[in-house]
Amino acid sequence: MRHVKKNIKPFIWMIVAAIALLFVQAFADLKLPNYMSDIVNVGIQQNGIKHASPDEISHNGLELIQSILPQKQSDEFKNYYVEKNSDVYTIKSDIDRNEADLLMGETVWTLMNMDIPGMNQGQGQTQMTMTDDFKVEKLYEAIPMFQMLDQSVKETAYEKAHAMEDSLKQQTGIVMAKAFYEELGTDLNSLQNKYIISVGAQMLGMTLLGVVAAIVIGYMSARVGSGFSKGLRRDIFMKIQSFSNEEFDKFSQSSMVVRNVNDVSQVQMMITMGIRMFIYAPIMAIGGIIMISRRDTSMTWIIALTCAILLVLLLIVSVIAVPRFKKMQKFVDRLNLVFRENLSGVMVIRAFGNKKFEDDRFDKANRDVSDLALFVNRLMSLIMPIMMFVMNVTIIAILWFGANQVSDGVLQIGDMMAFMQYSMQIIMSFLMIAMMFIFIPRAIVSLNRITEILDTEVSIQDDAHPEDFISSRKGYVEFKDVDFKYGDADEYVLKDISFTAKPGETTAFIGSTGSGKSTLINLVPRFYDVTSGEVLVNGTDVRHVEQHELRESIGYIPQKGVLLSGTARYNLTYGNENATEEEIKKALEIAQATFILNKEEGLDMEISQGGTNVSGGQKQRISIARALTKHAPIYIFDDSFSALDFKTDQLLRKSIKENMSDATLLIVAQRVNTIMDADQIVVLDNGRIMGIGKHHDLLKSCPTYYEIAASQLSKEELEYEK
Numbered sequence: 001m002r003h004v005k006k007n008i009k010p011f012i013w014m015i016v017a018a019i020a021l022l023f024v025q026a027f028a029d030l031k032l033p034n035y036m037s038d039i040v041n042v043g044i045q046q047n048g049i050k051h052a053s054p055d056e057i058s059h060n061g062l063e064l065i066q067s068i069l070p071q072k073q074s075d076e077f078k079n080y081y082v083e084k085n086s087d088v089y090t091i092k093s094d095i096d097r098n099e100a101d102l103l104m105g106e107t108v109w110t111l112m113n114m115d116i117p118g119m120n121q122g123q124g125q126t127q128m129t130m131t132d133d134f135k136v137e138k139l140y141e142a143i144p145m146f147q148m149l150d151q152s153v154k155e156t157a158y159e160k161a162h163a164m165e166d167s168l169k170q171q172t173g174i175v176m177a178k179a180f181y182e183e184l185g186t187d188l189n190s191l192q193n194k195y196i197i198s199v200g201a202q203m204l205g206m207t208l209l210g211v212v213a214a215i216v217i218g219y220m221s222a223r224v225g226s227g228f229s230k231g232l233r234r235d236i237f238m239k240i241q242s243f244s245n246e247e248f249d250k251f252s253q254s255s256m257v258v259r260n261v262n263d264v265s266q267v268q269m270m271i272t273m274g275i276r277m278f279i280y281a282p283i284m285a286i287g288g289i290i291m292i293s294r295r296d297t298s299m300t301w302i303i304a305l306t307c308a309i310l311l312v313l314l315l316i317v318s319v320i321a322v323p324r325f326k327k328m329q330k331f332v333d334r335l336n337l338v339f340r341e342n343l344s345g346v347m348v349i350r351a352f353g354n355k356k357f358e359d360d361r362f363d364k365a366n367r368d369v370s371d372l373a374l375f376v377n378r379l380m381s382l383i384m385p386i387m388m389f390v391m392n393v394t395i396i397a398i399l400w401f402g403a404n405q406v407s408d409g410v411l412q413i414g415d416m417m418a419f420m421q422y423s424m425q426i427i428m429s430f431l432m433i434a435m436m437f438i439f440i441p442r443a444i445v446s447l448n449r450i451t452e453i454l455d456t457e458v459s460i461q462d463d464a465h466p467e468d469f470i471s472s473r474k475g476y477v478e479f480k481d482v483d484f485k486y487g488d489a490d491e492y493v494l495k496d497i498s499f500t501a502k503p504g505e506t507t508a509f510i511g512s513t514g515s516g517k518s519t520l521i522n523l524v525p526r527f528y529d530v531t532s533g534e535v536l537v538n539g540t541d542v543r544h545v546e547q548h549e550l551r552e553s554i555g556y557i558p559q560k561g562v563l564l565s566g567t568a569r570y571n572l573t574y575g576n577e578n579a580t581e582e583e584i585k586k587a588l589e590i591a592q593a594t595f596i597l598n599k600e601e602g603l604d605m606e607i608s609q610g611g612t613n614v615s616g617g618q619k620q621r622i623s624i625a626r627a628l629t630k631h632a633p634i635y636i637f638d639d640s641f642s643a644l645d646f647k648t649d650q651l652l653r654k655s656i657k658e659n660m661s662d663a664t665l666l667i668v669a670q671r672v673n674t675i676m677d678a679d680q681i682v683v684l685d686n687g688r689i690m691g692i693g694k695h696h697d698l699l700k701s702c703p704t705y706y707e708i709a710a711s712q713l714s715k716e717e718l719e720y721e722k
Helices: 002-045 059-068 071-078 097-113 143-148 151-162 166-183 188-242 253-278 280-295 300-344 346-351 355-381 383-407 413-454 517-522 547-552 568-572 581-590 616-628 646-659 695-701 703-712 715-721
Strands: 056-058 081-083 088-091 477-484 494-501 506-511 532-537 554-557 634-638 664-668 680-685 688-693
Touching: 002 188, 002 253, 002 280, 002 413, 056 059, 056 166, 059 071, 059 088, 059 097, 059 143, 059 166, 071 097, 097 151, 097 166, 166 188, 188 253, 188 413, 253 280, 253 300, 253 413, 280 300, 280 413, 300 346, 300 355, 300 383, 300 413, 346 355, 355 383, 383 413, 494 517, 494 680, 494 688, 506 517, 506 703, 517 634, 517 664, 547 554, 554 616, 568 581, 568 616, 581 616, 581 646, 616 634, 616 646, 680 695, 680 703, 688 695, 688 703, 695 703
Parallel strands: 506 664, 506 680, 554 634, 634 664
Antiparallel strands: 056 088, 081 088, 477 494, 477 532, 680 688
């Protein structure tokens, strides 16, 4: 987790800004259904009249309302208005407009609920319908009669009106308000157009705000994701660079490549999509539920049931899918391993005629990945149709129950449409969360695999208080009672190793395969640490020297020449960027690699990836020349002449001896001819020193060396050497 915090820390402000913008985007998206509802309810159905209590009312209109209402409500309604002139009254700005609107609707229903003898022919109710073509002037003639009515009649009718749904009061109040506006000569068509244009402009502005916020959020999330993954890849690379050979033995190369590329990409996708979707979806879901509850509570059970179904669905999918994602990355590792082995060993595969076997092996690894991916994708693909089905059923339920409420006058069409839109927003939020279930489990698995590398303790680390080399011991390599075994292995690879290699001398190592030659020299540059004993370079224990300083003192040539893609000059100056043209050419001459200078491009000759455009022997000679340009006091040749013919081998060793007379040379070889002129030969067998000395002395004193020499030299040569 600390690696996540470290790499996400530089982008905290951007994440905070993105989250803030997500709220802005959600606010804009959640406002749109409201605007749509207002356009339908107010703009279309109510001719742009927002309030049942008219902004202006005539003297006769005010008198009519007062005559219908009981005395208390009559006085209350009158207090809502102030006289503009003798014929017109204007509503006050400091009143509760919602109360005024409801009182206006209650006035209409009070009128409709009145039991007025003589007006209804004994039917018990006033026969009056409030239609869009209703004219208020028809009621003015009845004002004296309303004024003469007993207060108990009005109060009874008002109590019935007051108990009705507020939405129904608003709708009927609007019809009365429209009649009052027409009486005053107001152009309702113009009022309607202005309202629709005004709300439409606000809707457009809110849409643009949401679009701008979404664009900025997309940019920020991409920056955070790419920046985070960049830092994570850097950390992985730097960590792998610090690994000793012991750590490299724990992780395969293919696995490390997959972790640094594929796994990091999975985490990057999770962060990029997570900021845009995983945070946005809950905001929209919660916001949609809040907006729905504000508009109408009678159908919220539909949304509650829908959310419960979706949560159960997501839970089932996550329980089934998450374990598969853990397997997925292991299968990808395996696929990458098989693919890399086929690429690197293509010549061997063809030579042994095993193409069919390797095809089957790759097909199995490929099929494992594809079958698991198909299973997971099929599972995830079910989410979309199921959620679409749930969404469509939800919409049908809203239409079914909403239509009845619209018919009963307790719900307006615009409110039902807004309810549907909010329902879709909530369901789409769950769909986005479901999509994150695709990314998050796999990304968490990938993050755990990345953390496994980053949390690996490096066995070889610099001393907290490093020591300096002893200048008077420059070039000395000393082994003192060295024992070594790999990790927790029971058997020692090296046991009781003690010798000293001096400047100006060649120390060679020979022995049968598995005798520990390469392991021994790998202790000098500290690729491994000794289990016990000491390895001293320039008079100082290698464990007490900075690794960089230690390796700067060593020119290392591995058995398998490794060249980097780029020019020959780039490869030759890899250990010494300041090497001059003369130094490079001199190193090429010593290494018998002047073939490069004979090329048309010369030092600018391109070396292909892995050095595939040069032979094995040329690769080794370039590797030797690269080490020689370093001018190190110590050179390690790990069987670095194995690909050379005898003549080139002899010329190269002679040239090195003549030109590197002050250096300490450590040579691992399989051929006796390569080391017979060495100042000191260390004979190894099963990790122990069987003899140390010159060639002719060892032939007499070391049976192991004699056996090796006898297998390579003729009888006459052996007798002559003795």
